[in-house]
Amino acid sequence: xxxxxTDEQGLPDELVQRMRRLAETGTxxxxxxxxxxxxxxxxxxxxxxxxxxxxxxxxxVIGVExxxxxxxxxxxxxxxxxxxxxxxxxxxxxxxxEEAGYPERTVGSLAGDDAWLxxxxxxxxxxxxxxxxxxxxxxxxxxxxxxxxxxxxxxxYAMVLFSWQKKGRTYWDRSFLLGxxxxxxxxxxxxxxxxxxxGPGQVPHDPYTLFVSPSSATDxxxxxxxxxxxxxxxxxxxxxxxxxxxxxxxxxAEKITDRYEAVPKIGDGFWAGPVTEDEYLxxxxxxxxxxxxxxxxxxxxxxxYDLAAVAATGTDxxxxxxxxxxxxxxxxxxxxxxxxxxxxxxxxxxxxxxxxLLRSADGVYLAAFADVVPATDVLDDEDGETxxxxxxxxxxxxxxxxDGEAMAGVYVNSGKTRRYLVIAPEDATRVxxxxxxxxxxxxxxxxxxxQSVTDxxxxxxxxxxxxxxxxxxxITAPEAQESDLLDTRDANPDADATSVGL
Numbered sequence: 001x002x003x004x005x006t007d008e009q010g011l012p013d014e015l016v017q018r019m020r021r022l023a024e025t026g027t028x029x030x031x032x033x034x035x036x037x038x039x040x041x042x043x044x045x046x047x048x049x050x051x052x053x054x055x056x057x058x059x060x061v062i063g064v065e066x067x068x069x070x071x072x073x074x075x076x077x078x079x080x081x082x083x084x085x086x087x088x089x090x091x092x093x094x095x096x097x098e099e100a101g102y103p104e105r106t107v108g109s110l111a112g113d114d115a116w117l118x119x120x121x122x123x124x125x126x127x128x129x130x131x132x133x134x135x136x137x138x139x140x141x142x143x144x145x146x147x148x149x150x151x152x153x154x155x156x157y158a159m160v161l162f163s164w165q166k167k168g169r170t171y172w173d174r175s176f177l178l179g180x181x182x183x184x185x186x187x188x189x190x191x192x193x194x195x196x197x198x199g200p201g202q203v204p205h206d207p208y209t210l211f212v213s214p215s216s217a218t219d220x221x222x223x224x225x226x227x228x229x230x231x232x233x234x235x236x237x238x239x240x241x242x243x244x245x246x247x248x249x250x251x252x253a254e255k256i257t258d259r260y261e262a263v264p265k266i267g268d269g270f271w272a273g274p275v276t277e278d279e280y281l282x283x284x285x286x287x288x289x290x291x292x293x294x295x296x297x298x299x300x301x302x303x304x305y306d307l308a309a310v311a312a313t314g315t316d317x318x319x320x321x322x323x324x325x326x327x328x329x330x331x332x333x334x335x336x337x338x339x340x341x342x343x344x345x346x347x348x349x350x351x352x353x354x355x356x357l358l359r360s361a362d363g364v365y366l367a368a369f370a371d372v373v374p375a376t377d378v379l380d381d382e383d384g385e386t387x388x389x390x391x392x393x394x395x396x397x398x399x400x401x402x403d404g405e406a407m408a409g410v411y412v413n414s415g416k417t418r419r420y421l422v423i424a425p426e427d428a429t430r431v432x433x434x435x436x437x438x439x440x441x442x443x444x445x446x447x448x449x450x451q452s453v454t455d456x457x458x459x460x461x462x463x464x465x466x467x468x469x470x471x472x473x474x475i476t477a478p479e480a481q482e483s484d485l486l487d488t489r490d491a492n493p494d495a496d497a498t499s500v501g502l
Contacts, residue, residue, distance in 0.1 A: 093202040097144060097161055100205040101234030107267025108149030108157075117145050119185035120158055120177075130190045131175065136164045146174075147270040150181045151228045154274055155214045158188060159232055161203065169200035176230055178214050189214075192299060207233040209285040209298035211275060227280040227302070233287050234269040238262065241275065242284035245333055247360045247397050254397035256330050260286060278333040297329050304501035305332075307341040307356050311497065312442050319343035319354040319372070320497035326368035326393035327502045328481060336360045339403045340423070341497070342444045350374035353421045353446050356502065357406055367396045367408030368502050369421045369480060394421075394480025409462050409477035413451065420447040420462055420477060428464035428472050437465070 094100035110116055121143040124130050131138065148158040158177040163170050179188040192210050213226040231239045243261040247254065261279070263271040283300035286293060307320045320341055336358040343354040351374050358366040373390040394410035409422035422431045424440045431438055431445040438447040447462065459479065464472040 093199070094205060095201045095203060097146075097203055100203040101269050102144075102146050102161065102203075102205075103268040103270070106145045106148060107270055108147045108272070110148040110150075110156075110158075116185050117148065120145060120148070120160070120188070123186050124160060124162065124175075124177075130177070131162065131173070131193065135171075136166050138162055138164050146232070147266055147272070149266065149272070151272055152274045153181045154226045155179065155212075155228045156181050156183045156188065157228070157230055157272060158185075159230065159270065166200075171200055172203045174204050174208075174232070176210055176212075178212055178228075178230075180214050205234045207231070207236060207287050207289070207294060209233075209287075209296075211280055211283040211298060211300040211302060213280075213301065224277045224280060224303075227275045227277075229263055229271075229273055229275050229279070229285070231263060231271040231285060231287070232269060233271070233289065236269065236287050236289040238288040239265070239271040240286045240288075241279050242282045242286070243276065243279055244335075245278075245282060245330065247332075247336070247364050247366055248362070249364060249397055249399050256397075258284070278335070281333050282331050284331070297331070300501075302501065304499045305338050305356070305358070306498045307338055307500050308497040310338045310356075311341040311343075315341065315442075315497075316343045316352070316354075317497040318495045319352050319370075320356070321495040321500055322352075322354050322370040322372055322391055323356055323368045323393070324501050326370055327366065327395045328393075330395075332358055332360070332366055332502055336366055340443060342423075342442045344441055344444045344446060346371075346419075346446050347374075353444065355421060355423050355444055356500075357403070357408070357423055358502070359403060363399045363401065365398050365400055365403075365406045365408065366502075367398065367406075367410075367423055369394050369396075369410045371412045371419065371421055371480060373414070392480045394478065396475075396478055398475065400425075405473070407464055407473050407475050409475055410480040411459055411477050412480045416451055417448050418451050418459075420445075420449070421480075422447065422462050422464075422475075422477070424464045425472050427466060429467045430465045432463045432465055433460050440464075 098104060105111065106117060118140075121140040124143045125138045125140040142163045144161040144163075146159045146161055148156075150156050156179045159174065160177070161172060161174045163172045165171075173193075175190050176192040177188040178191045191212050192208075209229065209231045211227060211229050213224075213228070215226055229241055233239060240260040240262050242258050244259040246257045248257070249255065263285075264273045266272050280300070280302045281304075283298050283302055284296065285298045286295045288294075304324070307323070308315070308317060311320060320343060323341075339357050339359045341354075341356040343352055345352050352372050354370045354372075356368045358368070360366060371392045373392075392412050394412075396408040396410060398406065398408045400406035404426035407423060407425050407428075409420055412419045412421070420431070420433050422445045424431055424443050424445055426443060428440050428443075430440055431447055433447045433449050436447055436449045438445045449460070459477055461474050461476055463474040466472050
């Protein structure tokens with residue numbers, strides 16, 4: 001059932017910060033367990049198009065509703081705080097599934113199939129591929145099937161809690177399993193294992209969402225018509241997912257509007273349902289719990305965009321893959337079509353810039369950017385070893401009369417300089433920022449200027465110049481915000497830029 005409700009981005013930073021503090025004060029202590037509250041403050045890694053991407057860390061607060069843009073999951077966690085810490089009185093963590101808010105009995109269409117559930121518990125306890133083989137032995141009786149069933153003939157799922165004993169203490173963890181609809185228990189695969197357990201006696205209860213297809217690991221072509229969403233959120237009241245997203249420019253600023261659809265509730269703390277192609281690509285969930293609303297990118301294996309198809313022959317595919325996540329968590333859907341992509345070497349030490357341009361409706365364009373500083377330019381860690389490449393990502397929403405006229409850019413602060421990454425119109429030959437110009441190569445230019453290019457420190461105007469030196473058009477570029485460190489440029493040696501999750 002479509003709700004028709006929309007949420008919009010774009011509040012002034014000062015207002016956002018004030019309202020965030022008010023909301024945190026109002027919601028502190030409102031949930032029985034602290035991690036339900038702190039889930040909104042966590043930044044996690046999102047798997048999208050086969051590449052690990054850092055989720056956005058933006059947050060907008062309206063009243064006591066919190067819209068946080070970091071992934072809610074715990075898998076492959078990075079642990080960067082998404083918002084300031086909330087001062088709240090700590091409460092006891094749950095030590096039993098019932099205390100954590102899980103249903104007392106299995107929920108879902110397979111809840112009454114004791115033989116199937118028994119097979120699943122036996123297989124899970126004895127299959128080292130389904131949990132950490134270094135953990136002590138897990139007994140079948142210690143595997144609790146929270147939910148199991150089929151989703152519209154698309155997939156069969158199971159979500160399990162399991163425990164084991166170590167030095168007289170009980171440890172808990174949980175996993176999602178998935179297979180074809182109607183599959184035997186032994187034919188499921190673990191599609192998400194949450195990794196490190198909580199402390200002894202603590203039952204994991206963080207909200208966790210997975211957008212996935214049973215064929216995602218072997219056949220991307222069939223992902224979209226089999227995709228489902230699985231949500232475990234003990235003590236939550238409602239779960240919705242983003243069903244659509246529109247991009248616009250109003251009064252010179254980007255405006256992003258989301259539409260939502262409710263996910264069917266299977267039982268206490270668990271939701272599951274089929275998803276459309278756009279819902280799978282957007283992979284965003286909204287969880288309401290005790291008056292607090294968590295809006296976050298979530299675990300996904302959704303295919304991304306084919307940037308190789310719109311890039312010039314010979315463009316570095318790995319450089320285009322660096323664009324993953326550059327829309328800052330506000331992913332685009334099938335309504336946005338890639339029209340151009342390119343990459344450019346920067347400096348003499350292996351740095352590079354990459355960018356992509358997507359066309360949306362009504363003359364609106366989304367531009368994605370990535371700026372990569374090579375490992376040799378990154379400060380060494382305390383042991384004197386190079387930490388890895390630094391990648392900063394950013395985006396811009398703009399308007400133009402056509403693909404060839406579109407211009408967009410972002411800037412990156414780097415020491416005493418500011419580096420502008422600019423997609424220029426097709427008929428531009430150079431880009432100028434202040435008194436500095438740079439050559440346009442395949443519509444991409446990188447202009448490095450002093451930080452003091454403007455007296456007030458604000459971004460300077462970037463101008464696209466024609467061959468006779470006249471100004472074709474100009475923009476004021478936003479700052480690139482996203483940043484992460486990679487151990488090596490070859491983290492994805494099979495990169496082909498055919499499935500890049502922006």
